[in-house]
Amino acid sequence: MARLGTWHTVRKRRARRKSAAQTKARGALGVLALLIGGALVTLALAAISATAAFIGLYNFYARDLPPPSEIVKVSEQFETTLIYDRTGQTVLYQVLDPSGDRQYVPLDQIAPDLINATIAIEDRSFYENPGFDIRGILRALWLTLQGDVVQGGSTITQQLVKNTLIAPEERTQLSQARKIKEIILAAEISRLYSKNQILEWYLNTNFYGNLAYGVGTAARVYFGKAARDLTLGEAAMLAAIPQNPQLNPLDAPMAARQRQIVVLESMVAAGFITPEQAEQAAAQPIITQPLTERFGIVAPHFALFARAQAERLLDSQGLDGARLVLGGGLRIYTTLDLDLYFQAECAMRAHVERIRGGDPRAAPNSGEGKACLAADYLPVPPNLRLGVPRNVTNAASVLIRPQTGEILAMVGSLDYYDRRIQGSFNVVAQGLRQPASAFKPFVYVAAFAAPEARFTPATMLLDIPTTFNQDGIPYTPRNEDGQFRGVVTVREALANSYNVPTVRTLSAITIGQVIRTARQLGLNTLNRPLDEYGLSLALGSAEVTLLDLTYAYTPFATLGTMAGAPVANPRVGFRALDPIAILRIEDRNGRILWQLDEQRGTLAKQSVLQDALAYLITHILSDTQARLPAFGEGNALQLSRPAAAKTGTTNDVRDAWTVGYTPDLVMGVWVGNNDNTPMGDDLSGATAAAPIWHAVMEYAHRRDNLPPRGWQAPSTIVEATVCQRSGLLPTPDCPRMREIFYADGALSTVPTQADTYWRRYRVNSRNGLRATAETPPELIAERVYFEYPPEAQLWARQTGQPLPPTEYDTARTARLSLLAGNLSAPQSLARVRGAVEVRGRLPQGKIIAYQLEYGAGISPERWFALPLIDSAARGEDIRLAIWDTSALDGLYTLRLSMVLDDQSFQAHTVQVTVDNQPPSVQWIAPLPNDAINASVGVVPLMISAADNVEIAYVEFFWNGTVIARVDQPPYMTEWRVTRLGAQLFHAIAYDAAGNTRRSETVEVLIVE
Incomplete structure (x- = not known):
């Protein structure tokens, strides 16, 4: 069926049905009487007639109902909900009377597409039904007989009745009584008023999100045009909003797009448009207006976040949260520390202005017009060049009290109303970004928790050029500065954010262990199947929100405990608590509907991590000496009190992060651009985000006179002396250090093996060669060397590390x-x-x-x-x-x-x-029976080879012919595609003594 041409044609066609539909409403009441009466007969086993039962039921419920004509007046009634900061002294946000931002639009001034879209998605039988849906009522009655909650059957007329004639406190009840009242009034209104009038009222009283009431305001707020000028695509998107106002094109553009498609499909099913028209509308870009400052919301990102959370919390109490918040006259007291919010915002503005090349002394006033005291604590990182123009436009931050999960401050962007930076987008709660190295603590805490791995802060890791096999694809991570350190401990690797050791750690345990740990600690967005994550996960390639990431650090700050509001239906394996933005919700009469309180069960605390494991991570992240090689003296991660912190920087410096904590506060900071463009090669988490973290944390602790305090080691943490580098038990030959370990009875990670890496050698003191039987005794001296593992020998030689001599003294x-x-x-x-x-x-x-x-x-x-x-x-x-x-x-x-x-x-x-032992060889890539398209041009070949003494070289063979000789790791080469079909590859590794080992033969299919 073709799309309806004009609204006037529709009106003429439906006008012919108007009189019959109104007359039908009276007859429908009889049907309703029989239906309800029949249910009562079944339930009561009474012998009364169905008609008499209905009359009694009708009289019972109708006696307290307002007259249907009251709808003309009550559509104008509305009681404002107020959202406050934590003191209750400042109103952050007023959920205003619709008349405060409503433009009443007659039906003939509304785009026909919007009318059709609304009918298609809300009530397809609107022009035929008597105000209620008989099928829906039958379903509700059947569920009642089964003992279930009454549901379904809400028509456009019923929704209008619910939103205007039913008392606000009763609207949220999911009861049979309210449903019957709603049906009776809907039937009467359908009898008294035309369908067009009912539809006009409905379209002008609906809530469309972002303080927009009615289609006139909604069209202006979202698309900057009148309701009559909406395109089909815009109309479909707008019609979907009332069912879930949060899913609007400004706050949730992707979800709004998905809902638009659902509406278009419904319009096709209803015959309003053709499939081709639906496809064309779905393909058209939707251009939205920037959200202007219409009502002066304070802390807008937080206020809107708090409103949405308040609605969910009321829903969890069995109430209709959206409707109560919309016009129920509630008083909502939030967790927001307004002073902290303003100080965080102005400190962010000051530092972003500095790193983008502006005046380094600029210190804008806070949002209250007061001095930006937090900016006084902004450090200048030693390696930050001032006055250099850079592409930095946005920042976000969040502060959480770890003992309760309260959000004390949330700054979602530098300017909510700045369209140039997409300022209305809440980066804290909605922005999915790669956390880079800020994810590494989750890798190491998973390693500490894996009993078979026996990782400790002293565990030796290799930081050398390494190529990993990732499902047949070589993966070669690099450190941020392009340098390698050879042998490091876990403490050094995490504190200095070295990449290769972290990937080695992930490879030593499993990706599944890390994902499960991160989910348990609060990273809810890691929801893909495990096989979709690779080794780059260790370096923070999986996207998270700043809020989730910061909240996931709170168990480190509390040594294992997560605090927050219980999640209504937590997913298995994911966190069961959420950070909280609400302290208390009161109704219009001051009655408490919800309050953050452990006794009420609205505040919960759960142990999500062993205290000893959290302490190990915290001890490393707060080790100011351990991080000096990478961050240097005077770095921004050091506060005037014990504090733990971790930075992160994504590739091309698109995102800069710092998340850190004390026992009292946890703060996360992100700096970047919402369009994901790079900021500048010389920036990093340490220079772009850490100074903001430093300034706000210093200000917050000093303002409240919080005493400096660290973390008390749990009883399962012990200290022990071990060898430097190796982390093994000391021998007379190794330099020593003190380190902490987990030890709980038999489950102890204190090393039991004596060191084998530090060795004493007899050398000729004159020429430095190894002494032999021929070396004169007076020239023999003893020296201690660190013997690098075989994999690190090449790096050690190339970088000039002190190595034991391999040549023997030939002085004679x-x-x-x-x-x-x-x-x-x-x-x-x-x-x-x-x-x-x-x-x-x-x-x-x-x-x-x-x-x-x-x-x-x-x-x-x-x-x-x-x-x-x-x-x-x-x-x-x-x-x-x-x-x-x-x-x-x-x-x-x-x-x-x-x-x-x-x-x-x-x-x-x-x-x-x-040397009589042959080398070991493992074929890595390509995998057996791989099919490779000839268009790629080359086939990468790679093996892993090792020997107890030394690998001399590796030869690669194609169909039995040598094609390459590689003398040093990584043992890789390429075969240029010269023919199609099955090709055979193998390799042979030779050690210095002439021992050989042949790899398996791998068949690869080259296809067009």
Whole structure:
């Protein structure tokens, strides 16, 4: 059916049905009498007639009802709800009388599309029904018989009655009595007034969100036009709002779009428009107006957030929250500390002006017109260049009292009314952004909680170039400054926000453990299936809101306890409490409808984390010395009292974060641009967000004269002495440090293994080489070195770290010519395996006897003789023995002992490394049976290879042909696509002794 052409045509067609519809209303009352009477007969088992039952029921409920004609007057009645700050002295927001912002519009001045859209989504039989929906009533009666709550059946006329003629306190009741009154009045109004008049009243009294009452105001507020000029797409979007006013195009644009599509589909089903028209309307962009300052709301982001939360809290009490807040004359007392709000806002403005290149001394007044005292505490980070223009337009912050979950301040943007920065958007509660490194505490607390991992603040982690296998795709994280530190502890990695160690930590446990921990602590937006998260999760790639992130830090501040308002229907595995913006809600008569109170069950506290685990994180985040390498002296994370804090900076510096806390306050700060454009390469969380956090936290604590206090260690936290870097039990050779550990009986993470990384070596003090049996005793000295794990050896060599010498002292090599004979093979420091041929120089005449021996180490305590091939053989390069090393591994010394013709004795020794263990090889990418499109041009090949001594190189093969040789990790190469179909790849790793290991053969299909 084509879309209705004009409203006048519709009116003529429906006018023909008007008289019959009004007459039908009287007859419908008889139907209603039979329906209700029938239900009473069934329930009471009485023998009275259905008609008599209805008459009695009607008289019973009708005696207290206002006359239907009262609707003309009561549509103008409304009692304002007031929302206050926590003192009750300042009104933040008035939920105003509709006449305060209502433009009454006659029906013929309303776009036909909006009329049709409203009918399609609210009451498709509006022009035919007698004011109530018979099917809905039957359903309600059936549910009553089943003992369920009465529901359903609300027509446009019933909704008009409910919003205008039913007493405000009764509107919120989900009762049978209220429903019957509503039906009776709806039927009478349908009998007395035309359908067009009823529809006109309905469209002019509906609430459309953002203080807009009636379609005239709503069209102006959202689209800046008259109601008659709305497009089909705009009309569909507007018609959907009354069912849930929060889902409007300004506050929830995506949800509003989804609701628009639902309305368009309903219009198609009702025959008002064609599917093609619906598709065209859905495809058209919707341009909304900026929300102007119509009523001078104080702290608008918070006030609107508090209003929405008040509605939900009333709903949880079995009331109709939206209707009560809308016109029920409530007094809502919030948690907002107005002074803190104004000081946070002005400190944010001052610092954003500074980092965008403005006057660094600028200190705007607070919103109250008072001095911005918090700006006096704004530090200038040592590495922040002033006077440099940068693209920084917005900031947001939130302060929470961790003991109760109360939101003390919420600044959703720098200017609610600034359209240029999308200021009405509440970044705190609605902005989904990547938290970057501010997410890392959740990775490490999950690692501390994983008993099989045994992570501690002293656990050794590698901060070296590393490529991880992520479902066959190489992932190579980098640190923010592009540098690597080699070996670090968990404490150093978290305090300095090193990326690679954090990814290694996540890889060592599981993504599932981290996600479950983060959800439990309050990050509600991590709701995707686990297999959709990758290793980049460790660096904060999953989007969160600033409110959720800040609230999730509160259990760290309280050592494991979360406080807040109970969630009505919490999701399994997610937090069961919410941060709270409401202290008390009173009705028009002062009766308390809801109050934040532990005794009432509206304030709850739950243990969501072991106190010891929270203490470990807090101890690290508050360690001012540990963070110095990355943040330097005088950084903004240091307060005049114990405080823990973490920064975050996303790629290209699109988001800058700081979240930190004391035992008294938790504050989160975000700085960035709502359009997600980069701010400037030289900014970071430490320079853009941390100064704001520092200033407001200092101001808040000093204003209230809060005494400096830290956190008391739980009884399950113990101190122990361990080796630096390795975190293992001390040996005489390692430098030591004190660290804290979790210890609860048998569940103790205090290390039990002695250190194996710090080792003492004997060296030639003159040349620094490892001492041998030939090194003169007076030149031998002992030195202690840290032996880096094999994976870190390359980084250590490339960066010039102090390493134990790998070459042995050959100080006496020059005197070989003085020896009668010597060993010529294997060479000194050679790597050998299997059957080793030993050769030597034994000139004729001088040597009368010799023997060949070997022993373990540099200076063997025990020697083993090797059988000689021919003890009488002499010559310049002869075969002396075949040494079977197949059962040996490690450092060995070969010794040739000679007796000369003058009965003197000479010896020559050579140190070699015996290596009979082949390397280990694991194929990483591509995966077996992968199908790769030829258009990509190349196929990345990657393996992981390791050896007990040293990998020499890796060869990659394609269909049996060598295509690349890689001498150092990461062992990666590429094969250029030259043909389609199945291709075979494998690799062979070679160690320095010649041992090899072949990988599996991987078949990959190259497709067009």
